[in-house]
Amino acid sequence: MKSFNYVITDELGIHARPAGLLAKEVKNFASEITLVKGDKRASAKGVMGIMTLNVKKGDTVTVEANGSDEDSAISSLESFFKDNL
Amino acid sequence: MAGFFEKLLGRDSGIQVFVPVEGDVIKASEINDPTFSEEMIGKTVGIKPSSGTVYAPFDAEVLVAFDTKHAVALKSDDGIELMIHFGLDTVKMNGEPFEMLVKVGDKIKKGDVIMKADLDKINAAGFDTVVPVVVTNPDEFKSIEFITGSGVKSSDVLAKIKK
Numbered sequence: 001m002k003s004f005n006y007v008i009t010d011e012l013g014i015h016a017r018p019a020g021l022l023a024k025e026v027k028n029f030a031s032e033i034t035l036v037k038g039d040k041r042a043s044a045k046g047v048m049g050i051m052t053l054n055v056k057k058g059d060t061v062t063v064e065a066n067g068s069d070e071d072s073a074i075s076s077l078e079s080f081f082k083d084n085l
Numbered sequence: 086m087a088g089f090f091e092k093l094l095g096r097d098s099g100i101q102v103f104v105p106v107e108g109d110v111i112k113a114s115e116i117n118d119p120t121f122s123e124e125m126i127g128k129t130v131g132i133k134p135s136s137g138t139v140y141a142p143f144d145a146e147v148l149v150a151f152d153t154k155h156a157v158a159l160k161s162d163d164g165i166e167l168m169i170h171f172g173l174d175t176v177k178m179n180g181e182p183f184e185m186l187v188k189v190g191d192k193i194k195k196g197d198v199i200m201k202a203d204l205d206k207i208n209a210a211g212f213d214t215v216v217p218v219v220v221t222n223p224d225e226f227k228s229i230e231f232i233t234g235s236g237v238k239s240s241d242v243l244a245k246i247k248k
Binding site for chain 2: 012015016017019020021023024046047048051052054056
């Protein structure tokens, strides 16, 4: 399992559009990818799961990847968060 | 005989999703935002609202009620996950034209008023008032059919979904 932490800098947090983009990005990987905020966890494959975490500016999230392509998933997702969130 | 009762009970046509916002129903491709026109979040339809009242389109539990009050997501008792997003880019209005009448975890009944939007304020701020309605878990259903039309009321059916 690989993971990274990220502090959200986007003013609007993870609302509908970034949630859609993130779920789309996650579907490129075979690994199971989980978004964690505090004690709440959600699969990042589903838009609704991502949105239920209610991620806002300043929140720290952990992205976990578990599977055969976890290395490439983590490096792609780190770039994704930096570019979009 | 069983088939007759299925029809009588309306099961034949699938699960009904009623109109959450009154107005004119348009296709996803006519929504001026790629998030919705390209159906990035799920199976999508749009409503050009004639009023700012949002009704529960089925019996459901509230999954997401954004702090910015511009969108709400529900899970129906049949497992349909539906997002009702009031206006385009209205997340940027920071809740100002909206009133959210439910919170996460609330159980709601079809026809309950769950949210209110001030159309004049949204228009005045230069945002599009169109309301994308999105089934975010379309893979869990056999078919999702949206019914487009003008001047739809909350008593009309917006979508028929088959398991």
